[in-house]
Amino acid sequence: MSDNRNEAEARSAAASKPPLDPHLKALENEAIHIFREVAAEFERPVMLYSIGKDSSVLLHLARKAFHPGRVPFPLLHVNTGWKFAEMIAFRDEIVKRYDLDLIEHINPRGAAENVTPFTHGSARYTDIMKTEALRQALDAGKYDAAFGGARRDEEASRAKERIYSFRTPDHRWDPRNQRPELWNVYNGMINRGESVRAFPLSNWTEVDIWRYIQAENIPIVPLYFAEKRPYIERDGMMILAEDPRLELLPGEAKQEGLIRFRTLGCFPLTGAIRSTATTLDDIISELETATVSERQGRAIDRDQSGSMEKKKREGYF
Amino acid sequence: MTASATATVAAFPAVETERASRDSRPLRLITCGSVDDGKSTLIGRLLWDTKAVKEDQAATLQRDSSGKQNDLGLPDFALLLDGLQAEREQGITIDVAYRYFSTDRRSFIVADTPGHEQYTRNMATGASTADLAVLLVDARTGILEQTRRHATIATLMGIRQFVLAVNKIDLTGYDRARFDEISHEFKELALSLGVKQITAIPVSALKGENVVYDGRASMPWYEGPTLVETLEKATVRSNQTVGFRLPVQRVSRPGESFRGYQGTVAGGAVKPGDSVVVLPSGMVANVKQIVTFDLVRNAAVAGDAITLVLDRQVDVSRGDMIVSIDSQPMTGRKFDAQIVALQPEGIEPGKRYWLKSGSRRQRVSVTPASQLDLKSGKWNAAEALPMNAIGKVALTFDEQAIFDTYEQNRTTGAFILIDPDTHNTIAGGMITGRHSELGGIHKGDERVILSLPADLADKLMATEIFSSRRHDAEVRHTNAGRAAELLAGLDE
Structure with a gap:
């Protein structure tokens, strides 16, 4: 398979697609502006890549921002070892297709101590395998800026976060003491050891993400589309039952049904939804009539009150 | 009333079909008002009635508020908006938050700023990107000094479209005369600031009247648009008609x-x-x-x-x-600007800061000249500017700087100041022109006196050109006889 041909085909498809509507165009322009500004102002930027739909959009925008050049920074994937298998296959394919530099980091302590979502509980597991792992990876790379795909509409504490979100040398976020951010003039001045998390998708909503994926024909992990898949029900969530490490508890039984995922994370902590949406059109119309938010299926958001803010203060994205 | 409003929410159709692609850019707006005016309720109502709040978020709300509800059986909207733990614990709002909602026609980004102390700094931040300001007043108390301050700051930050939401109109028994009185007073205020695009709307945020759904059942006398209809039709500011x-x-x-x-x-x-x-x-x-x-x-x-x-x-x-090549910005080493001081250390005279405008970062020294008294609208001489002050300053650069006036271009006329010691953003600024040593028509005792018919003077001051310079002019209303005396006295 020729990567160049793939790219050429995608590009010619892009040239013939209808122009973006003004709403998506404005969001795209803003995101590209942020990418370029960070790349120009910081010495060692990195892009957090979590393989999900927001990361896919983020990556697409990065490629647009620096075209005809290469994306001038590496992608960092903080792996936990518990991602969906399809996510990892997709990641490796994308990295190859777009000629990207990928850094994968797994917390060695977590691996050595065999920290799993089953044995340590979702809060402690996330703290070690995601938050601590991210800090390790950022320190190791001496990165002074990290792009993330967070959006302000996702969660209440994110609604208050800046586009350039300042972090102390130990990666902490102080929500009460954020730099004012006026117009589109971003303050990128930091001391050595400090860093900035930059969020080009701050002003996007979930529907915007899907409409943009559709308009730009952006590849995403197939788990987002409904398909007949095996699952078990646990703690009110439908957990995908494909990974041999998933042990059934007494009373649990494998079932099969038409399901899909609205967000993707670690498979034991991410609940599926029943859905018949097999195309982007289906997903968008399902979303526009949805009555629950996308993070509803994420166990880690709910393990305690003010959960996301607490994790963010400690360095989680 | 209660029953029908609740029913409206419940009946909001789930059959809404796929949205057509949006034909305009997102409208950015800022909401100004205090908790007492019902600001959280208004924003909560906007999010709720446009379905921007989902069931699980509402459930979390219900849980956090231990079932506390407003009298319509809806969750406490303030909890929806105050995202940070400290805010929920202390019942206060910190800082600017951004909210998103959309209708079939358009998407909206709301900069939600707290109404209490430090409102200047937060309002300036929220207003910097806003195309429109929604000013909220309580129908029972009407226009307050605070309304005047908010309108002044919004105008300074370049906002030229105002919506006055006269909230809690239900508590006046839907009193039309009261609404007319408040909107008339506001129009005078806005006009004196040079803002001509004004829409006043009688609203009950709590009951959801004239926010997303119309309030005709209670207010048959009001035939104007709802808040959302007004926002759908508002214009997005663009720099397209000026030079490249x-x-x-x-x-x-x-x-x-x-x-x-x-x-x-x-x-x-x-x-x-x-x-x-x-x-x-x-x-x-x-x-x-x-x-x-x-x-x-x-x-x-x-x-x-x-x-x-x-x-x-x-x-x-x-x-x-x-x-x-045929429409170039100003270049030079000295410029005049208006700035908003954002940090406790204020602006120290003669201190050298970093200035960032667009992608350009330069050293600059800042000399404060005057500070705006938000109460009276007058500029008083000042040598330093404390936090939350709005001031006129002179900027002196080591190298050539490039600007348009903020009035002409909201991007190339805007800048931030960065403290070289703390690296914090300490001010936001708007270029008013190249620095002139004369300091305008106002310097020292020199002044130009024009005698004009009152209506003509009002019109003139409301034009685009004068709206940015209105603080350089003092408008006095007087009768013809007194004016003649005044002018006669000047001849000598």
């Missing part, structure tokens, strides 16, 4: 054969063949290509993120500005 401006963010050189200048068009439009000047060097070139990821384009307009290729080798680097 491209602040260069980075130079792209993927290979020897390609050199492109990347940035977001900050004004006007550009097409291949156009003659441009690179500032501050002054070198001239022609545009060869506009490159984007999708295709080579034959034009780009304000707001577009592009890569520009010129027809000859010129020296261009980050911080330079590529501009149209």
Whole structure:
């Protein structure tokens, strides 16, 4: 398979697609502006890549921002070892297709101590395998800026976060003491050891993400589309039952049904939804009539009150 | 009343079909008002009635508020908005938050700022990107000093569209005369600030009347638009009609054969063949290509993120500005500006700061001249500016600076000041012009007196040109006889 041909085909498809509507165009322009500004102002930027739909959009925008050049920074994937298998296959394919530099980091302590979502509980597991792992990876790379795909509409504490979100040398976020951010003039001045998390998708909503994926024909992990898949029900969530490490508890039984995922994370902590949406059109119309938010299926958001803010203060994205 | 409003929410159709692509850019707005005016309830109502709040978020709300509800059986909206733990614990709102909602016609980004102390700093931040301000008043108390302050700050930050939401109209028994009285008073206020696009709406945020759904059942006398209808029709400010401006963010050189200048068009439009000047060097070139990821384009307009290729080798680097040859910005080492002080240390006279405008960062020293008294609307002489102060300053640069006035271009006329010691953003600023030692018609005792019919004077002060200079003028209303005496006295 020729990567160049793939790219050429995608590009010619892009040239013939209808122009973006003004709403998506404005969001795209803003995101590209942020990418370029960070790349120009910081010495060692990195892009957090979590393989999900927001990361896919983020990556697409990065490629647009620096075209005809290469994306001038590496992608960092903080792996936990518990991602969906399809996510990892997709990641490796994308990295190859777009000629990207990928850094994968797994917390060695977590691996050595065999920290799993089953044995340590979702809060402690996330703290070690995601938050601590991210800090390790950022320190190791001496990165002074990290792009993330967070959006302000996702969660209440994110609604208050800046586009350039300042972090102390130990990666902490102080929500009460954020730099004012006026117009589109971003303050990128930091001391050595400090860093900035930059969020080009701050002003996007979930529907915007899907409409943009559709308009730009952006590849995403197939788990987002409904398909007949095996699952078990646990703690009110439908957990995908494909990974041999998933042990059934007494009373649990494998079932099969038409399901899909609205967000993707670690498979034991991410609940599926029943859905018949097999195309982007289906997903968008399902979303526009949805009555629950996308993070509803994420166990880690709910393990305690003010959960996301607490994790963010400690360095989680 | 209660029953019907609840029913409306419950009956909001789930059959809504796929949204057509939106025909306009998102409208950015700021809401001004205090908790007492019902601001949280209004925003909560907007989010709720446009279905921006989902069931699980509402359930979390119900849980957090231990079932506390307002009298319509809806969750406590303030909890929905106060996202941070400290805010929920202390029952206060910290800082600016951004909210998103959309209708079939358009998407909206709301900068939600707290109404209490430090409101100047937060309001200025929220207003910097806003196209429109929603000013909220309680129908029972009407226009307050606070309303005047909010309107003044919004105007200074360049907002030229106001919506007055006269809230809690239900508590006046839907009193039409009261509404007319408040909206009349507000129109006078807005006009005195040079704002002509004003819509006043009687609202009950709690009951959801004239927010998303109309309130005709309670207020048959009101035939105007709802709040959301007004927002759907508002215009998004654009820099498209002014001269071409491209602040260069980075130079792209993927290979020897390609050199492109990347940035977001900050004004006007550009097409291949156009003659441009690179500032501050002054070198001239022609545009060869506009490159984007999708295709080579034959034009780009304000707001577009592009890569520009010129027809000859010129020296261009980050911080330079590529501009149209026949409509150039101001260049120089001294400029006048209005700034808002954002940090406890304020603005110290003569201190050297970093100034960032677009992609250009330069050293600057700042000399405060006057401070705005938000109560009286007068500018008083000042040597330093404390936090939350709005001041006029002179900027002195080591090297050439490049600006338009903020009135002409909200991107190339705006800047932030950064403290070189703390690296914090300590001020936001708007260029008013090149610095003149004369200081305008106002310097010392020199003044120009014009005697005009009152209606003509009001019209004149409300024009675009004078709205930005209205603080340089003192308008006194007097009768013809007194005016004649005054002028006669001057002749001697």
